[in-house]
Amino acid sequence: MPRLCETDGLTEDQTEILKAVRVFVDEQIIPVAQELEHADEYPTEIVEGLKELGVFGLMIPEEYGGLGESLLTYALCVEEIARGWMSVSGVINTHFIVAYMVMQHGTEEQKQKYLPQMATGEMRGAFSMSEPGLGSDVSAVATKATKQDDGSYSITGQKMWLTNGAESRLVATLCKTDEGADSVYRNMTTFLIEKEAGFGETAPGLSIPGKIEKMGYKGVETTEMILEGHVVRADQILGGETGKGFYQMMDGVEVGRVNVAARACGIALRAFELGTAYAQQRHAFGKQIADHQAILFRIAEMATKVETAHAMMVRAARMKDRGERVDVEAGMAKMLASEFCSEVVDASFRIHGGYGYSKEYEIERLYREAAFMLIGEGTSDIQKMIIGRAILKEYKLKG
Numbered sequence: 001m002p003r004l005c006e007t008d009g010l011t012e013d014q015t016e017i018l019k020a021v022r023v024f025v026d027e028q029i030i031p032v033a034q035e036l037e038h039a040d041e042y043p044t045e046i047v048e049g050l051k052e053l054g055v056f057g058l059m060i061p062e063e064y065g066g067l068g069e070s071l072l073t074y075a076l077c078v079e080e081i082a083r084g085w086m087s088v089s090g091v092i093n094t095h096f097i098v099a100y101m102v103m104q105h106g107t108e109e110q111k112q113k114y115l116p117q118m119a120t121g122e123m124r125g126a127f128s129m130s131e132p133g134l135g136s137d138v139s140a141v142a143t144k145a146t147k148q149d150d151g152s153y154s155i156t157g158q159k160m161w162l163t164n165g166a167e168s169r170l171v172a173t174l175c176k177t178d179e180g181a182d183s184v185y186r187n188m189t190t191f192l193i194e195k196e197a198g199f200g201e202t203a204p205g206l207s208i209p210g211k212i213e214k215m216g217y218k219g220v221e222t223t224e225m226i227l228e229g230h231v232v233r234a235d236q237i238l239g240g241e242t243g244k245g246f247y248q249m250m251d252g253v254e255v256g257r258v259n260v261a262a263r264a265c266g267i268a269l270r271a272f273e274l275g276t277a278y279a280q281q282r283h284a285f286g287k288q289i290a291d292h293q294a295i296l297f298r299i300a301e302m303a304t305k306v307e308t309a310h311a312m313m314v315r316a317a318r319m320k321d322r323g324e325r326v327d328v329e330a331g332m333a334k335m336l337a338s339e340f341c342s343e344v345v346d347a348s349f350r351i352h353g354g355y356g357y358s359k360e361y362e363i364e365r366l367y368r369e370a371a372f373m374l375i376g377e378g379t380s381d382i383q384k385m386i387i388g389r390a391i392l393k394e395y396k397l398k399g
Helices: 012-039 044-053 071-084 086-105 108-120 245-281 293-321 327-357 362-373 380-394
Strands: 125-128 144-147 153-163 170-176 188-194 200-203 206-208 222-232
Touching: 012 044, 012 071, 012 362, 044 086, 071 086, 071 245, 071 293, 086 108, 086 125, 086 153, 086 170, 086 188, 086 245, 086 362, 125 153, 144 170, 153 170, 153 188, 170 222, 170 245, 188 222, 188 245, 245 293, 245 327, 245 362, 293 327, 327 362, 327 380
Parallel strands: 125 170
Antiparallel strands: 144 153, 153 222, 170 188, 200 206, 206 222
């Protein structure tokens, strides 16, 4: 077993799960990832295989049909999947955030209704916070849910960047409710919106337009969601109370940042594998290019960055599993892993030389995927603001 990205203290069950996922990645994902990605084709067979492995229900408690595993187990599985093809890990990530929010904040009725279907992958989730004019300013959410005389809510607005937007049947959606709270953050509510899978009008007053064309992160669909007087029942409010949406979403984003860190680790590890393999196959000036000091130094730096990012991601996941607040640690892990991922992929790209620019080589795909890690679940600049403010509170001067 290669020494990079090993994790100490895993149980036998965790080790067996990770082994099964790695075998699946090597045999079922890596051989077809290039073809599916360039065709921008949804990985139906891969998703079905992940259902059989139980990955969709990895963290869902056993009483609701899941495996009841930890965030650490989940993150390590995502790392393996992203090593094969980052797009597939996106299908899992968005679904997981919604399942996590239902687990942590849902009513017992909501857990009973949704989690068993989500554990099997029969019902897949999407996470909807962003809007076309929103960017990183969540307080500016404009999608509005207006309470009706019968207690239901009518929702109107436009949402953006929904991974699983078409395939999902449950969308955790952040809306402004404006019910008299003294803070903009307490005037937001998360609704569990139900819809059919597919494009077009998938529920009354709810439309999913076609896929957003992207430079990378292909195969999995990214969409908008248009809401025009879409009516939801009061029991579709996550947790049953209005005004808690922002805090519920931030909890979901926190674990999502651990997940993106894991995805970045997986991409970086694959880039390292490809770069070191190519450096031992390609010869120049009478020897393999790995023997040239410039390449050797690059390999050493790549390995160190891969290992460091993995350690930060594991630490954040373990802290969250202990019930600790990890806004800073998750932000650090996400920022560091995404930045190092970009640097490792770039180094591997340079090792490949001209061949790295060819679509026949995996590194070209990784180069485009790494760019998304820098912005997904909050840019590095946003992470720095979160980290910096928290650190200043901890180290505030006294007197």
